[in-house]
Amino acid sequence: MSKQDKKRVAVLLSGGVDSSVAAFFLARDGYDAIGLTMKVWQDECIKTDRENCCGPRALTDVRKICHILKIPYYVLRCEKEFKKRVIDYFCQEYSNGRTPNPCVICNDKLKFETSLEKAREFGADTIATGHYARIHERVVCGKKRYVLAKGVDKKKDQSYFLFNLTQKQLRHVVFPLGELGKDEVRKVAKENGFPVHDKKDSTEICFIPDNDYKSFLKKQHVKVKKGNIVDTEGKVLGTHEGIQFYTIGQRRGIGIAAKNPYYVVRIDVEKNIVIVGDNDDLLRKDCVVNEVNWGAITSLDAKMNVTAKIRYNSPAVSAVIYPLAKKKVRVVFKTVQRAVAPGQAAVFYDGDDVVGGGWITHEKD
Amino acid sequence: MNYALVFRTTHQTMMAEEVLSLNSYYFDTLPLPKEIKTGCTIALSIQKDDCPLIIALLKNENIVVEGVYEVGDAGWKKIDYAHKVDRRVYLDNNASTPVAHEVVHVLLPYLEEHYGNPSSIHLIGREARIAIDEARDEVATLMGAESEEIIFTGNGTEANNFAIKGIAELHAVNKGHIITTVIEHPSVLESCRYLEKYGYEVTYLPVDAFGLVSADQVKNAIKKNTILITVQWANNEIGTLQPVTEIGTLALEQGIVFHTDAIQVIGKIPYDVHSLPIDMLTFSAHKFYGPKGCGGLYIRRNIQVLPIIHGGKQERGMRAGTENSIGIVGAGAAAMLLKESQVEDSTEIKRLRDLLYEGIASSIEGIKVNGDPEKLLPNTLNISFKGVDGESLLINLDLEGINVSTGSACASGSTEPSYVLKACGVSDEYINGGIRFSLGRENTEDDILYTIEKTKEIVNRLRKKQ
Numbered sequence: 137m138s139k140q141d142k143k144r145v146a147v148l149l150s151g152g153v154d155s156s157v158a159a160f161f162l163a164r165d166g167y168d169a170i171g172l173t174m175k176v177w178q179d180e181c182i183k184t185d186r187e188n189c190c191g192p193r194a195l196t197d198v199r200k201i202c203h204i205l206k207i208p209y210y211v212l213r214c215e216k217e218f219k220k221r222v223i224d225y226f227c228q229e230y231s232n233g234r235t236p237n238p239c240v241i242c243n244d245k246l247k248f249e250t251s252l253e254k255a256r257e258f259g260a261d262t263i264a265t266g267h268y269a270r271i272h273e274r275v276v277c278g279k280k281r282y283v284l285a286k287g288v289d290k291k292k293d294q295s296y297f298l299f300n301l302t303q304k305q306l307r308h309v310v311f312p313l314g315e316l317g318k319d320e321v322r323k324v325a326k327e328n329g330f331p332v333h334d335k336k337d338s339t340e341i342c343f344i345p346d347n348d349y350k351s352f353l354k355k356q357h358v359k360v361k362k363g364n365i366v367d368t369e370g371k372v373l374g375t376h377e378g379i380q381f382y383t384i385g386q387r388r389g390i391g392i393a394a395k396n397p398y399y400v401v402r403i404d405v406e407k408n409i410v411i412v413g414d415n416d417d418l419l420r421k422d423c424v425v426n427e428v429n430w431g432a433i434t435s436l437d438a439k440m441n442v443t444a445k446i447r448y449n450s451p452a453v454s455a456v457i458y459p460l461a462k463k464k465v466r467v468v469f470k471t472v473q474r475a476v477a478p479g480q481a482a483v484f485y486d487g488d489d490v491v492g493g494g495w496i497t498h499e500k501d
Numbered sequence: 502m503n504y505a506l507v508f509r510t511t512h513q514t515m516m517a518e519e520v521l522s523l524n525s526y527y528f529d530t531l532p533l534p535k536e537i538k539t540g541c542t543i544a545l546s547i548q549k550d551d552c553p554l555i556i557a558l559l560k561n562e563n564i565v566v567e568g569v570y571e572v573g574d575a576g577w578k579k580i581d582y583a584h585k586v587d588r589r590v591y592l593d594n595n596a597s598t599p600v601a602h603e604v605v606h607v608l609l610p611y612l613e614e615h616y617g618n619p620s621s622i623h624l625i626g627r628e629a630r631i632a633i634d635e636a637r638d639e640v641a642t643l644m645g646a647e648s649e650e651i652i653f654t655g656n657g658t659e660a661n662n663f664a665i666k667g668i669a670e671l672h673a674v675n676k677g678h679i680i681t682t683v684i685e686h687p688s689v690l691e692s693c694r695y696l697e698k699y700g701y702e703v704t705y706l707p708v709d710a711f712g713l714v715s716a717d718q719v720k721n722a723i724k725k726n727t728i729l730i731t732v733q734w735a736n737n738e739i740g741t742l743q744p745v746t747e748i749g750t751l752a753l754e755q756g757i758v759f760h761t762d763a764i765q766v767i768g769k770i771p772y773d774v775h776s777l778p779i780d781m782l783t784f785s786a787h788k789f790y791g792p793k794g795c796g797g798l799y800i801r802r803n804i805q806v807l808p809i810i811h812g813g814k815q816e817r818g819m820r821a822g823t824e825n826s827i828g829i830v831g832a833g834a835a836a837m838l839l840k841e842s843q844v845e846d847s848t849e850i851k852r853l854r855d856l857l858y859e860g861i862a863s864s865i866e867g868i869k870v871n872g873d874p875e876k877l878l879p880n881t882l883n884i885s886f887k888g889v890d891g892e893s894l895l896i897n898l899d900l901e902g903i904n905v906s907t908g909s910a911c912a913s914g915s916t917e918p919s920y921v922l923k924a925c926g927v928s929d930e931y932i933n934g935g936i937r938f939s940l941g942r943e944n945t946e947d948d949i950l951y952t953i954e955k956t957k958e959i960v961n962r963l964r965k966k967q
Contacts, residue, residue: 257963
């Protein structure tokens, strides 16, 4: 088949195993694949480049893989947009007493918006990534709907980070790894001589590879204000350096000596206080989620049994969602949950299908 | 019925012959009819049934089939197959040129047989030494210099560093003043900025809308302590030619050393450096069909410069380090080749460049040509397309097999507009849309027509999107 007859697909390459293998499958299956890499790092990163970082070294891996696959690749300079839309959001959320989820925002705004726009400029109507997730075409209420679902490899499933993709975006997206397991993916990478086949999975936030988000916030010059640390009764126990440096469920580094460990249970932005308590104070039976993006359903009219995932690293748990407004629900968990953090995403599943997802708020109801 | 495969260059034809023989394919060689203009003079005739396999095989070896013809009683007929073959049109010769086949042929033995260190006394060393001497003669002859006036360096950037820092070093005690322009190559600009840190004073002259500086501007900038004027001959991005004769004359009158970065000029415009008021001139082999890793500086006989690379006594003590005999031999071979063909090549290249301009100007609205319309390199065309992102256009052209640049090679990125276009005062609506087409001796009229067609298609598509 000549190049002209092939369908062009842009594959977003990070330099890691997953996206490389996704590109391999596209090229193998006869697509005219082109590689795109988002350069989100600032030029000064070159000096501090490390493994598993999105920096220049990752770009070297992208080059090697595209060379093996004989596909062209281009670097999209997204550092300004990444700063504006992801890093500024990240800092702002901490200042609002919330725990940000930058990966979701990066997916929504950069990977599947800016990059998709670019891909279309380059004649590719579809964008592919190495996410472990699937997209099913279903008919819902008489209309065709693209339904996001968990990847077959449940351990690697990344649908949580993708819940906010709109129908318009999902239409133009493919996930070649949705049906595969990580072991198979590594095997394919090894068989094809990809230099990254044994690269560690990235687990941290890509722009904070050392996981030290406090130092990062300081470097970003967020405005901090000292205030009180109080217990759940309102008794002042000590002072904090700024609410940004605390996150719900945190135990270490609170700086208060006590017999039993204290945990951050709430952050009150208006009063500029950090409220601490014991582990039981962290348990919640429900929460309010808003800005819900509906997936397998178009709206929620009555209560619905789902499984809910309130952070990437913990499994989905049984829950019931109740409609409060068009894009707002109350989630009641079957069993109490620990450290339900405002600012994190809550994603609801019906089996493997993503029913919808939104952002956990401070609101009680 | 037989098919004839036509290649871009004789070199590619020869490589194809080799691949076919190795794979036991039968072929004949056929002379090309006059109407098919290409760099290659013979075509390979193959059986029709073998065609897809052979083309795939050649592609695997990176040998590009320029066209496939049906050879019948009625003559040669180009068939659709050609359109299905991935095309490559290289229009980025200001970034680098392909190494001419004749040059490859000359330098290969210096990798395999004459590998000696040119400073060695024995036979193998002497072979490398004599080759360097001869190459120096060729390069000197091409530009009308004496062999002793040519110092080879690692590349053009190093030669620019050498010229500027080498003069500055002479004035290490009292420092001094340097005059240059804002649109020089980074190797000049950054060398000047480096010297500023050490107490030298630098005037960066602005340019007009066409990228020109005037001799008057230079004259007004001269101070009592001016030690060097460095102004490029041709700009790599927009192709504007500076009035180096006037500036050089001025420098000569005032007794100031005049250096010009002529990297983009060699091989494109013939010149005789001894009849010009130029004290130092930079060149680079890979811009005139030689290999990368070999640049050099012409230094007029009576001009004193200090070395910036210290070590052994190579290059008359002006540039330490074992000579890159392969690169230098390549530069010599390229210079010899160009001495014979540069006038003819440039005339044809200019004709194709003008054809490209006409084709684009007559079919695409909202364009702006950057650079001076007359004082311009014969091979360069820098055009901005209103409302089109230059990088997007570049990538789309690449996906159609056409290789161009936006500005200088390292500044690729939609977020940073070219500093050269900025200096020319190009307006916001045009500044991000600058594309540089730079032609070379391997381009054909067919390449240009294809480029016009694809540029039109892509610009229209990108504009419609908005």
